[in-house]
Amino acid sequence: MPEREELCTIAWERETGSIVYIDQTLLPGRCEQMRCTTVEDLARAIRRLEVRGAPALGIAGAMGVALAAVRSTEADLGRFLADVGRAADLLRSTRPTAVNLAWGIDRVARKVAMAASVVEAKALAVAEANAVAEEDELTCRRLGAFGEELFPTACTALTHCNAGALACRCWGTALGVIRSAVAAGKDVRVIACETRPLNQGSRLTCWELARDGIDVTLIPDSSAAYLMRKGAIDLVIVGADRITKDAVFNKIGTYMHAVAARHHGIPFYVAAPLSTFDLARTESEITVEERDRAELAYCGDRQLAPDSVNVLNYAFDATPLDLVDAIITEIGVLRPPYSESFRLVGNPAHRRGQGA
Numbered sequence: 001m002p003e004r005e006e007l008c009t010i011a012w013e014r015e016t017g018s019i020v021y022i023d024q025t026l027l028p029g030r031c032e033q034m035r036c037t038t039v040e041d042l043a044r045a046i047r048r049l050e051v052r053g054a055p056a057l058g059i060a061g062a063m064g065v066a067l068a069a070v071r072s073t074e075a076d077l078g079r080f081l082a083d084v085g086r087a088a089d090l091l092r093s094t095r096p097t098a099v100n101l102a103w104g105i106d107r108v109a110r111k112v113a114m115a116a117s118v119v120e121a122k123a124l125a126v127a128e129a130n131a132v133a134e135e136d137e138l139t140c141r142r143l144g145a146f147g148e149e150l151f152p153t154a155c156t157a158l159t160h161c162n163a164g165a166l167a168c169r170c171w172g173t174a175l176g177v178i179r180s181a182v183a184a185g186k187d188v189r190v191i192a193c194e195t196r197p198l199n200q201g202s203r204l205t206c207w208e209l210a211r212d213g214i215d216v217t218l219i220p221d222s223s224a225a226y227l228m229r230k231g232a233i234d235l236v237i238v239g240a241d242r243i244t245k246d247a248v249f250n251k252i253g254t255y256m257h258a259v260a261a262r263h264h265g266i267p268f269y270v271a272a273p274l275s276t277f278d279l280a281r282t283e284s285e286i287t288v289e290e291r292d293r294a295e296l297a298y299c300g301d302r303q304l305a306p307d308s309v310n311v312l313n314y315a316f317d318a319t320p321l322d323l324v325d326a327i328i329t330e331i332g333v334l335r336p337p338y339s340e341s342f343r344l345v346g347n348p349a350h351r352r353g354q355g356a
């Protein structure tokens with residue numbers, strides 16, 4: 001298969017002072033770039049999952065603060081900072097679970113707060129937002145190189161949701177590890193769970209892997225355990241939206257794969273950058289996003305459930321760390337006991353350049 005141009009999910013457009021991104025709700029039918037010129041537009045795009053995936057949300061948050069800074073017409077520094085603060089609050093309120101969003105927002109907001117003038121604040125905001133995006137690519141490549149060493153020379157990997165180029169700036173976390181393993185000459189086949197109800201697996205993971213010529217097979221979420229029992233899966237690898245002291249938050253359905261993997265003696269790996277770690281908190285302190293009933297009760301115009309029925313539509317779940325065999329990061333592979341290996345994450349030396 002001929003090499004395809006690498007995807008770039010989200011970028012700052014210097015000429016127009018705006019954010020350009022691939023609208024993921026249109027995939028796999030159409031791959032179209034959209035432009036955001038206001039923070040309100042960006043907030044809407046995040047809520048609609050046009051931009052999604054934890055690291056991409058981190059970049060979107062960072063660029064959103066830069067957008068607010070660049071577009072503010074306030075000449076007075078105090079009023080300018082108030083403008084930027086309101087934009088940061090709006091962006092922060094869009095999705096509660098992926099910690100990267102707040103991380104990206106805070107990182108640029110901190111730079112803005114250091115400026116001595118409005119002009120300086122605008123320049124610092126754009127530079128920092130671009131740094132967040134550029135580091136994300138580097139982080140994914142590093143993480144991929146560490147993670148691919150866990151893959152046997154020939155294997156079938158199950159993944160859930162989309163932790164790929166589309167969830168980051170490019171390359172990906174879980175799919176980045178898969179890409180790195182393929183690039184290292186390994187024979188990797190991917191089983192992609194469809195990821196009901198919004199189908200990030202079938203729409204996005206299948207699209208981006210097929211585009212790269214990586215062997216991918218789509219399954220309904222509900223057949224994962226049966227395939228494990230049949231010996232058809234060698235390992236599970238997923239991304240993460242937040243890693244607390246005691247759990248990994250990721251797309252709803254991840255936990256059931258972890259339970260099934262442990263039952264069948266299959267390794268369960270998580271790939272995530274340090275910006276996804278939130279080690280000051282525990283599972284019980286985290287808000288898990290609940291989404292609209294229509295996502296389950298309808299498929300397009302077709303009604304799938306009676307109007308009278310209650311719907312519970314959690315977007316994420318939490319997998320306790322004792323089900324996780326390794327967490328792959330840009331500083332290396334963390335293994336249990338995590339109470340010890342997490343000390344590396346807390347080491348500021350490793351977080352330099354990450355704004356932490």
Ligand code: MRU
Pocket residue numbers: 049052053054055098160161162163164167168172173174200238239240241250251252315
């Ligand atoms: O609701 P989404 O599509 O934003 O959920 C995304 C996921 O759950 C991903 O697995 C996670 O963000 C990791 S992305 C590298």
